[in-house]
Amino acid sequence: MNSKNLYLVDVTLRDGSHAVKHAFTEEQIRVVARSLDQAGVKFFEVSHGDGLGGSSLQYGLSFVNEMKLIEAAVDECRQSEVSVLLIPGIGTKDHLDEAAKLGAKMVRVATHVTEADVAQQHIQLGRELGLKTAGFLMMAHMAPVDKLVQQAKLFESYGAEIVYIVDSAGTLLPHQVKDRTAALRQVLTCDIGFHGHNNLSLAMANTIEAINEGATYVDGSLRCLGAGSGNTQTEVMVAVFERLGFLTGIDLYPIMDAANGVAAQIMQRPQEVTGTSLIMGYSGVYSSFLLHTQDAAKRFGVDERDILVELGKRQAVGGQEDLIFQVAAELAN
Ligand SMILES: C[C@H](O)CC(=O)C(=O)O
Numbered sequence: 628m629n630s631k632n633l634y635l636v637d638v639t640l641r642d643g644s645h646a647v648k649h650a651f652t653e654e655q656i657r658v659v660a661r662s663l664d665q666a667g668v669k670f671f672e673v674s675h676g677d678g679l680g681g682s683s684l685q686y687g688l689s690f691v692n693e694m695k696l697i698e699a700a701v702d703e704c705r706q707s708e709v710s711v712l713l714i715p716g717i718g719t720k721d722h723l724d725e726a727a728k729l730g731a732k733m734v735r736v737a738t739h740v741t742e743a744d745v746a747q748q749h750i751q752l753g754r755e756l757g758l759k760t761a762g763f764l765m766m767a768h769m770a771p772v773d774k775l776v777q778q779a780k781l782f783e784s785y786g787a788e789i790v791y792i793v794d795s796a797g798t799l800l801p802h803q804v805k806d807r808t809a810a811l812r813q814v815l816t817c818d819i820g821f822h823g824h825n826n827l828s829l830a831m832a833n834t835i836e837a838i839n840e841g842a843t844y845v846d847g848s849l850r851c852l853g854a855g856s857g858n859t860q861t862e863v864m865v866a867v868f869e870r871l872g873f874l875t876g877i878d879l880y881p882i883m884d885a886a887n888g889v890a891a892q893i894m895q896r897p898q899e900v901t902g903t904s905l906i907m908g909y910s911g912v913y914s915s916f917l918l919h920t921q922d923a924a925k926r927f928g929v930d931e932r933d934i935l936v937e938l939g940k941r942q943a944v945g946g947q948e949d950l951i952f953q954v955a956a957e958l959a960n
Pocket residue numbers: 642676677678737765766793794795796822854914915945
């Protein structure tokens with residue numbers, strides 16, 4: 628058995644924001660943050676689902692200002708560190724500055740898989756602020772491997788310390804994760820991360836493929852709370868990794884208690900592979916479109932699956948949430 632040191636970054640309080648329509652309260656953030664800290668999670672992420680500055684009509688208004696939530700999470704940390712997500716164009720350098728002043732210690736700068744070049748100044752700012760700084764290549768299935776490699780190299784050249792392959796749509800198959808991770812490992816000197824979604828029930832298998840090919844940062848959420856069918860399940864990863872000899876520094880029973888005693892209480896619905904989220908994985912549509920698609924289907928009286936298949940054909944990406952309603956209206960006609 629090979630023993631490997633891994634960083635498990637928990638995204639319940641950021642990706643999970645999509646699943647609760649950005650309605651986290653300060654108390655919810657505090658109890659989850661406390662339980663992650665007590666379980667020994669090194670980094671966990673807190674932001675609007677679409678990152679800093681995401682609270683808007685387009686992406687969904689936050690119930691509580693995310694800076695207040697970040698401050699509360701930092702206040703609960705004894706050993707963990709708080710990460711934030713920043714999508715240039717949605718969040719700004721000022722947002723990042725403010726989050727760092729409130730005590731965030733890590734930033735993941737996220738772009739569409741072909742647009743790493745918009746992130747240079749944000750990556751550089753992350754480093755200047757002394758944050759652990761990562762590049763996060765979303766919708767990684769939408770670029771061929773050579774393009775992904777080129778974009779990852781850009782992130783590294785700007786100063787990213789980790790480059791993530793992000794399976795935003797939960798659509799990558801294990802061999803595709805393997806090929807992508809291996810290709811990055813060949814050319815990058817920085818760390819590699821993997822962020823999975825479970826729309827095809829492959830998040831765990833994909834995460835293990837990524838680790839076997841050299842990824843050392845992997846994302847998860849408690850009880851899978853996240854966009855679409857949710858993320859790789861944090862507490863299950865801890866159990867599986869222990870059996871595989873991968874070391875995370877996270878204690879199994881406390882993280883199980885965080886999941887089932889704490890996170891489960893804030894979930895608005897069970898996180899499952901439903902017909903809608905399965906079709907997202909099948910057609911490669913952004914996981915965070917789930918609730919918007921369900922709203923649009925109801926409003927226009929059309930089948931959610933038809934909307935998603937059409938969005939997949941049009942290669943919709945994050946930021947095009949308005950297209951969901953346009954497609955639903957067209958189908959209704
Ligand atoms: C903004 C997205 O929710 C970021 C993410 O977690 C993903 O692409 O997946």
